[in-house]
Amino acid sequence: MATTGHNNLNAKLVLLGDMGAGKSSLVLRFVKGQFLEFQESTIGAAFFSQTLAVDDVTVKFEIWDTAGQERYHSLAPMYYRGAAAAIIVYDITSADSFTRAKKWVQELQKQGNANMVMALAGNKADLEEKRKVTAEEARAYADENGLFFMETSAKTAANVNDIFHEIAKRLPRAQPTQNPAGMVLVDRPAEGARAASCCS
Amino acid sequence: MFGTQSKRDLSLEIQSQIPILRPSIHSRRANITVKFQDLYGFTVEGNVDDANILNEGIPPVLRPKVWFSLSGAAKKKSTVPDSYYNDLIIAVEGKVTPATKQIDHDLPRTFPGHPWLDTPEGHASLRRVLVGYSFRDSDVGYCQGLNYVAALLLLVMKTEEDAFWMLAVLLENVLVNDCYSNNLSGCHVEQRVFKDLLKKKCPSVYAHLEALEFDVSLVATEWFLCLFSKSLPSETTLRVWDVLFYEGAKVLLNMALAIFKMKEEELLMANHVGDVINIIQNTTHHLFDPDELLTVAFDKLGFMSTNISKERKKQEPAVMAELDQRLRRLNSSNLDENS
Numbered sequence: 001m002a003t004t005g006h007n008n009l010n011a012k013l014v015l016l017g018d019m020g021a022g023k024s025s026l027v028l029r030f031v032k033g034q035f036l037e038f039q040e041s042t043i044g045a046a047f048f049s050q051t052l053a054v055d056d057v058t059v060k061f062e063i064w065d066t067a068g069q070e071r072y073h074s075l076a077p078m079y080y081r082g083a084a085a086a087i088i089v090y091d092i093t094s095a096d097s098f099t100r101a102k103k104w105v106q107e108l109q110k111q112g113n114a115n116m117v118m119a120l121a122g123n124k125a126d127l128e129e130k131r132k133v134t135a136e137e138a139r140a141y142a143d144e145n146g147l148f149f150m151e152t153s154a155k156t157a158a159n160v161n162d163i164f165h166e167i168a169k170r171l172p173r174a175q176p177t178q179n180p181a182g183m184v185l186v187d188r189p190a191e192g193a194r195a196a197s198c199c200s
Numbered sequence: 201m202f203g204t205q206s207k208r209d210l211s212l213e214i215q216s217q218i219p220i221l222r223p224s225i226h227s228r229r230a231n232i233t234v235k236f237q238d239l240y241g242f243t244v245e246g247n248v249d250d251a252n253i254l255n256e257g258i259p260p261v262l263r264p265k266v267w268f269s270l271s272g273a274a275k276k277k278s279t280v281p282d283s284y285y286n287d288l289i290i291a292v293e294g295k296v297t298p299a300t301k302q303i304d305h306d307l308p309r310t311f312p313g314h315p316w317l318d319t320p321e322g323h324a325s326l327r328r329v330l331v332g333y334s335f336r337d338s339d340v341g342y343c344q345g346l347n348y349v350a351a352l353l354l355l356v357m358k359t360e361e362d363a364f365w366m367l368a369v370l371l372e373n374v375l376v377n378d379c380y381s382n383n384l385s386g387c388h389v390e391q392r393v394f395k396d397l398l399k400k401k402c403p404s405v406y407a408h409l410e411a412l413e414f415d416v417s418l419v420a421t422e423w424f425l426c427l428f429s430k431s432l433p434s435e436t437t438l439r440v441w442d443v444l445f446y447e448g449a450k451v452l453l454n455m456a457l458a459i460f461k462m463k464e465e466e467l468l469m470a471n472h473v474g475d476v477i478n479i480i481q482n483t484t485h486h487l488f489d490p491d492e493l494l495t496v497a498f499d500k501l502g503f504m505s506t507n508i509s510k511e512r513k514k515q516e517p518a519v520m521a522e523l524d525q526r527l528r529r530l531n532s533s534n535l536d537e538n539s
Binding site: 019020036038039040041042043044045047049062067068069071072073074075077078082106107110111 | 302305306308309310311312343344345347348380381382383384385388413415417418419421422425426430473474477523526529530
C-alpha cells in the first residue's frame with residue numbers, strides 16, 4: 001500500500017505480463033537507464049527501488065518485477081498483495097501477450113486493492129513494422145477497464161519514465177495544504193479518477 | 201601433461217577407490233566412495249591428491265563422472281537403449297509446441313554474454329537438451345529456470361547427452377516432485393517446509409521477517425528453481441551441487457537456511473522488505489568462498505534430525521488447497537495454462 005511520511009510516499013509497484021513482454025527491460029530502463037538486447041529471464045521475481053519527485057512529493061517505488069511464464073502465475077498474489085500500483089505489460093508485436101495482459105487485469109480487478117493504480121503498457125513500440133496490437137484497441141480496452149494506457153519502448157526509452165511519473169501522480173496521498181485532516185480513506189474506488197485515461 | 205610425482209594417477213588404478221569427503225564438514229565426516237567400475241567409460245586426464253579432495257570437494261576434472269554416477273544418472277541411462285538420446289533428438293526435430301516456443305525465447309536470455317552458451321552452438325545444444333526433455337516429460341514441458349540449470353549442466357558435463365540425463369535424474373529423482381510442473385506445487389511445498397525450518401533454526405530472524413511481512417519465498421523461489429545457479433557465484437553453485445547429488449534435495453533447504461543464518465545480525469537490523477532483499481542478494485552474489493557457506497550449512501546448523509519428507513507430506517494438503525482455492529476464485533477469468 002502507499003504509505004506517507006512528511007512529503008514522502010512509499011509505494012509498492014508490481015509488473016505483470018507475458019514472458020518476454022519486456023517487464024524487466026522497462027524496470028532496468030527506469031531504474032538504471034540501461035537497455036540489454038537480451039535480458040536474463042526472471043525467475044520468481046526481482047526487486048528494485050527507485051525514487052521519483054513528483055510535484056512536492058517524493059515517491060519511493062518498491063518495484064516487484066515478476067516472472068512471466070504462465071505457471072509462475074501461482075506466485076503472483078504474493079507480489080501484488082498490498083501493491084499500490086501495477087503495470088501490466090504486453091508486447092505490441094504479440095497478440096497473445098495482449099490476451100495475457102487482459103487476464104492480469106481481470107485478476108487484479110478481482111483480487112487486488114480497490115484503489116490500485118493500474119497502467120497498461122504496450123511495450124516494444126519501436127517495432128512498429130511488426131505491430132500486431134493497435135494502440136486504438138489497447139486504449140479502448142484500458143478506458144473500459146479504468147486503466148491508463150501508454151505505449152512504451154524500453155529500447156528507446158520512450159514513455160518509460162513517463163509511465164512511472166504518471167503512476168506517481170495518480171497515487172492516493174495525503175495533501176497537507178489542501179487537506180489538513182490527512183489521508184481520505186475511500187471504501188470504493190473513485191470511479192471518475194479510475195476511468196480517466198492518459199494519451200500516449 | 202600433468203605431474204605424477206607423489207600423486208596417485210587415478211586413471212591407472214582401476215580397482216582403487218576415490219574417497220570423497222563432503223566438503224567442509226569437519227564435525228561429521230561422511231566418506232562417500234565412488235568405485236571406478238561404477239563409472240563406466242572412465243578415463244581421468246589428471247591427477248588428484250587427497251588434500252584436494254579433502255578441501256575442495258569433487259575435483260573439477262572428476263566432476264562429470266562423479267556427478268553422473270552419484271546422482272543416479274548413469275543408472276537411469278543404463279535402463280534404456282544407448283541410442284535413446286539421439287533417437288529422441290531426431291524424433292522431436294522441427295516440432296513446434298508451446299514449450300519449444302518458450303525455450304526459443306529463453307535461449308539468448310540464459311547467461312547472456314557467456315563465451316560458449318551465448319553462441320549459435322551453445323544455443324543449439326541447450327535447445328536440444330531442453331526440447332528433448334520437454335517431450336520426455338510433457339507434464340513438465342518447459343519451466344523457466346530449467347534453462348539455467350541445463351546450461352550449467354552443459355558446461356560441467358561436457359557432453360550434451362550426459363547433461364540431458366543429469367537434468368532427467370534431477371527432475372525425476374533428486375528434486376521434490378512437481379517442482380517445475382503445472383503450478384509449481386512442489387516448489388510451493390518446499391517454501392513452506394523452508395519457512396518452518398527457519399522458524400525452528402533462526403526464531404528471532406523468522407519473527408523479525410514476519411513482522412516486516414517478508415515472505416521467504418520472495419528470495420527462495422529463485423534458489424529452489426534454479427538450484428542457486430542464478431544467485432551464487434558458479435564455483436560455489438558447483439560445490440552446492442556436489443552435495444546435492446550426494447544427499448538429495450534437502451541440501452537446498454540447508455543452503456537456504458545457511459544464507460539466512462550467516463546474516464542473522466544484519467537481518468535483525470533491517471526495517472524494510474527492500475533492506476532484507478538487498479542483504480540477502482549482496483550475500484549470495486558475493487559468496488565466492490564455497491567453504492564459508494558449506495561450513496555454516498553443515499557445521500553450524502545440522503537439522504538432519506528433522507524429517508524433511510515427513511514435513512513435505514504435512515505441507516502438501518495445505519498447498520493443494522491454496523492452489524485449488526485460487527483457481528476456483530479465478531475460474532471465470534478462465535486462466536488456463538497455455539503450455
